[in-house]
Amino acid sequence: MSNIDRAQLVQQLTELRVEHRDLDEVIIHLAAHPASDELRLKRLKKRKLRIKDIIGYIESKLIPDLDA
Structure with a gap:
């Protein structure tokens, strides 16, 4: 996963958490x-x-995949 994808997911996660709290x-x-x-x-x-x-x-x- 690239840094841009990760940053977009983190941004989306933040927005969803705010919406969840507001709801x-x-x-x-x-x-x-x-x-x-x-x-x-x-x-x-x-x-x-x-x-x-x-x-x-x-x-x-x-969460990064960990190979056992």
Whole structure:
């Protein structure tokens, strides 16, 4: 993996972590209000889980392969 590819992955990872944290705050805020839109809340939670999966995938790509 070249340094440019690695830098792009690190940048994407940073952006995804920020989005994940922001979604968490929105979800907490919506869940605290009983009149909130349940469908919107469910969609936000799914989006947060997808982002978490992508973060895990990118982190695994950034770990160098070690030949045993």
